[in-house]
Amino acid sequence: MSRRPLVLALALALPTSLLGAGANATDLMQTYELARTGDPQLAAAESGRLAQKEGAVQARAALLPQVNGTASLSRSRNELDAVPGSTTNTSRSYGVSVNQSVLDFSRYSTLRGQRALSQAADFDLEAANDALITRTSAAYFNVLVAIETLAAAEAQQTALQKQFDYAQKRLDVGLAPITDVHEARAQYDSARASVITSRNALKDAYEALTEITGQPIANLKALPDDFRPVLPTDYDAEGWVNTAVSTNPSLKSLEYQVQSAEAGVSTARAGHLPTLSLGANWGKDAAWGDTTGANGDGTGTTIGLTLSVPIFSGGATQSRVREALANRDAAQDGYEQQKRAIVRNTRNAYQTLEAGISEIEARRLALVSAKAAYEASQVGLEVGTRTVLDVLINQQNLFLAQQNYALAKYNYLQNRLLLDQAAGTLDADDVQDVNRLLTADAQAQLAPGDGQ
DSSP, X not given: OOOOOHHHHHHHXXXXXXXXXXXXXXXXXXXXXXXXXXXXXHHHHHHHHHHHHHHHHHHHHTTSOEEEEEEEEEEEEEEOSSSSOEEEEEEEEEEEEEEEEEEOHHHHHHHHHHHHHHHHHHHHHHHHHHHHHHHHHHHHHHHHHHHHHHHHXXXXXXXXXXXXXXXXXXHHTTSSOHHHHHHHHHHHHHHHHHHHHHHHHHHHHXXXXXXXXXXXXXXXXXXXXXXXXXXXXXOOHHHXXXXXXXXXXXXXXXXXXXXXHHHHHHHHXXXXXXXXXXXXXXXXXXXXXXSTTOOEEEEEEEEEEEEEOOOOOTTHHHHHHHHHHHHHHHHHHHHHHHHHHHHHHHHHHHHXXXXXXXXXXXXXXXXXXXXXXXXXXXXXXXXXSSOHHHHHHHHHHHHHHHHHHHHXXXXXXXXXXXXXHHHTXXXXXXHHHHHHHOOEEOSOOOOTTSOO
């Protein structure tokens, strides 16, 4: 997917009516829009970018004329030794000075370095926007997984309560041993604890989503039961890797940081070179007082060139060059390390996404089998071919199968976004593509004020 400015992409992807969705947000796209305006991490990244870009403005200012004005007023009083008395004199002066750098290689290289950092800041903000998408989607999917986990836990509790009641009745009429009752009671109590834990986990998942958006979210949209994942057809594994190397914003930021470090070497080496500056001054003075000849006005103008040639600085210039070279080497090594990590992460994200398709189908079939085994064990218990323990084990297997299936589905969606993030192609359109898959209402919700 081609990258476009994020603000434009959002404007195209979102209707205006969603901007004030507030606590009524129901899908991933609306939740992401709330995060765009309410996440403090993104706000900090935007402020950091603005601060970083001022460095280029300040470096450019050093190459422009520097104009200063001065004004002074002084009064002096002198006591006379030979004759009793004193004299008083007053002077006033004001003027304007202009200085212009004519030749200073260090200022030019500093400007190049700051411009490179300014471009790096743009990519840092882009990376922060990408990270916001994946952070928001992860928190959103965690809520959906927690909802399905709670629904499964509650269903398990209900089933195990019925199993416990059934075992108790069989014990009362002498058809079952006391051990069956104890086993059923233990599993039922464990299921009650799981419901409590799952409900608390759901509350925390809602809080994690609120931490990003700044507003409570309710009535989330989930995947339908007939969801079938497909592998993106944009590229193969190597195509995704090549795209990541060329467009990943974090890597591009480091590339410009290396350029800035190269400029820093030039700046340090410029300490060995002469500088030339142009200066001009205009001033007007006035004085008056008791001393003869102290009264009068004067105006002066000065203009000239100043050549400064460095001769010896105690080794400081050579030290700064070595420091700049070390910083450049560190920046290059950091770039290479990030490049290798992105290659690995991108390839792994594609492979994980590819494996996720097979995993979802396997988890779905496992869930179907677990349901069939549980239902068969219940029938077997009624006719005497299965024990209570068999039913309890199958009920636990069914609960785990439901959990694993939910995790597999939403991990696939998250990995789909992570692949685009690694490749540097993630934008609002990708969020919208995933959002279109969320067409079902989540099965379980907490009551208002219950931790949302």
